[in-house]
Amino acid sequence: MDLKDKVAVVTGSTRGIGLAIARELAERGARVVLSGRNAERLQEVVEQFQKQAWTALAVQADVSQPEQAAQLIQKTLDKWGAVHILVNNAGITRDTLLLRMRDEDWDAVLNTNLKGAFHCTRAVARPMMKQRYGRIINISSVVGLIGNAGQANYAASKGGLIAFTKSVARELASRNITCNAVAPGYIETDMTEVLDEKVKQALLGQIPLGRLGNGKDVAHLVAFLASDLAAYITGQVINVDGGMVML
Amino acid sequence: MSLEEKVKDIIVEKLGVEPDKVVPEARFIEDLGADSLDTVELVMAFEDEFNVEIPDEDAQEITTVKSAIDYLSKKIQSAE
Ligand SMILES: NC(=O)c1ccc[n+]([C@@H]2O[C@H](COP(=O)([O-])OP(=O)(O)OC[C@H]3O[C@@H](n4cnc5c(N)ncnc54)[C@H](OP(=O)(O)O)[C@@H]3O)[C@@H](O)[C@H]2O)c1
Numbered sequence: 001m002d003l004k005d006k007v008a009v010v011t012g013s014t015r016g017i018g019l020a021i022a023r024e025l026a027e028r029g030a031r032v033v034l035s036g037r038n039a040e041r042l043q044e045v046v047e048q049f050q051k052q053a054w055t056a057l058a059v060q061a062d063v064s065q066p067e068q069a070a071q072l073i074q075k076t077l078d079k080w081g082a083v084h085i086l087v088n089n090a091g092i093t094r095d096t097l098l099l100r101m102r103d104e105d106w107d108a109v110l111n112t113n114l115k116g117a118f119h120c121t122r123a124v125a126r127p128m129m130k131q132r133y134g135r136i137i138n139i140s141s142v143v144g145l146i147g148n149a150g151q152a153n154y155a156a157s158k159g160g161l162i163a164f165t166k167s168v169a170r171e172l173a174s175r176n177i178t179c180n181a182v183a184p185g186y187i188e189t190d191m192t193e194v195l196d197e198k199v200k201q202a203l204l205g206q207i208p209l210g211r212l213g214n215g216k217d218v219a220h221l222v223a224f225l226a227s228d229l230a231a232y233i234t235g236q237v238i239n240v241d242g243g244m245v246m247l
Numbered sequence: 248m249s250l251e252e253k254v255k256d257i258i259v260e261k262l263g264v265e266p267d268k269v270v271p272e273a274r275f276i277e278d279l280g281a282d283s284l285d286t287v288e289l290v291m292a293f294e295d296e297f298n299v300e301i302p303d304e305d306a307q308e309i310t311t312v313k314s315a316i317d318y319l320s321k322k323i324q325s326a327e
Contacts (some may be wrong), residue, residue: 129288174282 001227002030007080008226009072011063011120012090016189017139020215021087024223026054030085033076034058050231063090063116064108073123082131084125085226088117088161089139095150098099101245113157114164121168121179134177135226138165139218140237142183142245158183162237169235178234179224185241187213208243250297250323254316257292261285271313289315298322 003025013022014036026032026049026076031222034049036042042058049056053150057079061072076083091113094105106174117138144158169179186192186203192212195203202223204210218240223232240244248256257271262279265305275281275289290306293299299322301309309315 124290126291129284171284174284 001222001229003085003223003227006030006084006226007033007076007082008087009033009035009076009086009120009124009219010087010089011035011072011116012059013087014038014045016191017184017187017215018087018089019045020219021089021222022049022055022056023230024216025085025087025226026052026056028223028227030226031055031057033072034061035072036062036090037062040229046239053127056148062132063088063120064111066119069116069119070123073120073127074123077114078126083124083127083131084131085135085137086120087137087139087222087226088120089118091157091191092150093141093154095154097150098152101153109153110157110160113154114160117164119163121164125177126170128177129172129175132176134172134175135230136165136168136172136177136179137222137225138162138181139222140165140177140181140183142185142239145183145237146245166235173234178225178230180230180233180235181237182221182225183219183237183239183241183245184218185213185239185244187215187240189215189219206244207241211242212214213240213242250320251316252297254319255312256295257296258289258312258315261289261292268311271311271316273312274310275312276310286310293319299323299326 008025008030010022012018013034022032039060046058059072059075061068063069094109138161140161141158143155147155165181258269259266264279
């Protein structure tokens with residue numbers, strides 16, 4: 001899974017799964033664009049990368065804002081003249097039961113998780129088409145496949161991302177651009193830290209492999225999908241969930 | 248370079264066709280082997296080259312070399 005000199009943009013790569021993905025891609029030789037909303041955190045991460053002698057560029061961007069997403073890609077092109085890999089990973093939750101879900105909760109989640117991916121994918125489509133090469137990987141969730149009480153907004157965004165993935169895969173296939181979705185199960189990050197112990201125990205009971213996942217579990221699959229080994233895979237959803245969801 | 252020549256150059260480059268195939272009546276899809284993505288790329292290349300915006304409704308009408316040249320000449324004239 002050699003990614004030498006490939007240029008990879010990973011959204012939401014300052015923490016959690018996105019950071020694990022960025023590290024994995026960098027370790028395999030890719031030049032990585034780190035991104036997130038929090039500038040200080042971004043700076044810390046880019047310094048970590050520099051210490052490892054990994055080639056990285058930090059661009060602050062809120063992907064829910066179309067101009068900022070476009071800027072993220074433009075700055076990548078200005079710096080390295082190409083973008084081979086896009087990982088749409090930035091995501092948030094605003095969990096609450098439907099009855100109590102406010103419009104803001106719905107909009108915030110859809111705007112980041114689904115619209116953010118649209119903004120970034122639209123921005124890379126043209127340069128990737130010109131290059132006749134591209135790997136787009138969308139981080140969805142098993143919740144987008146099976147739903148989850150208390151996450152109607154989040155599940156809708158992740159299910160939407162799967163349908164988006166398949167459409168983009170069809171549209172851009174003739175230009176040697178693949179687009180796939182990765183659906184993690186329960187991965188230990190800031191996002192899942194907020195769950196209480198009882199919920200975590202209940203979840204564990206549903207995972208055949210008997211443990212929560214970590215960022216690296218997801219990052220390994222992303223690195224594979226981003227590599228030339230995955231050239232003939234497009235429009236797919238692959239779960240990384242310890243066997244929690246088997247369809 | 249005249250507008251006509253620039254348009255032809257863009258078509259040759261984007262569609263990878265021989266310059267002598269790019270005659271006024273040539274249709275992008277049927278005669279020059281373009282697919283739907285190529286036609287979108289062509290229109291975007293025209294927009295960049297001539298610094299104009301081509302709305303989707305207009306883009307649909309640009310199906311031949313001549314229609315592209317006519318459309319762009321009119322568009323540029325009206326902008327001046
Ligand atoms: N953890 C899980 O169990 C799990 C399971 C399935 C799927 N996922 C998905 O995996 C992805 C990463 O999750 P995670 O657990 O690693 O979350 P996390 O630890 O909360 O990290 C989220 C990352 O996204 C960034 N981000 C959030 N909103 C953004 C925006 N509008 N624009 C740009 N960046 C933004 C954050 O940085 P800033 O706050 O600085 O912007 C941060 O770097 C998400 O799409 C999530 O839905 C996670």
